[in-house]
Amino acid sequence: MQNQTYKMKIISNLFYFSLTLLFLILNFAPYSYAIGNVDWVLLKENNDGKEWLDKGSIKSLPNGEISVLTKFFKNPTNSDDDGELSLYVMRINCDEKKFKDTSINGIPQFNSKWQTSNNDELIDDVIENSCSEFING
Secondary structure: OHHHHHHHHHHHHHHHHHHHHHHHHHHOOOHHHHHOOOOEEEEEEOOOEEEEEEEEEEEEOHHHEEEEEEEEEEOOOOOOOOOEEEEEEEEEEOOOOEEEEEEEOOEEOOOOOOEOOOOOHHHHHHHHHHHHHHHHO
8 A cells, every 4th residue: 555655656746747847848948939920011991990911921822822811900899899809811812812711810710611802902902912922022
């Protein structure tokens, strides 16, 4: 019985030591190097809100598509509202001028479908500027 208690104590100590070591490693890890630099550019502001594009996030994908990170601030709808800021990772087909959101605020959108901007001038600007930056960049 005493031998079993001794083994449990050793296992418990190893567990807490490992947990502490993991915490120290993660606490001092250089996260900022993995994230990379962002280059936010305000594309447009209208009654709906403001739309930014991270020019540094534009990446080439198969089939002539690109991926971009955007930020949208939705204007407050009333005086009690502070507005809402959302981050989107968009996949854009520059030839067809279509897009789909693959992530919203860090949550993957696995079932997102290709769509047009439906004359949303903020999305039109994202598509136009992203594709232009990709072609010229």
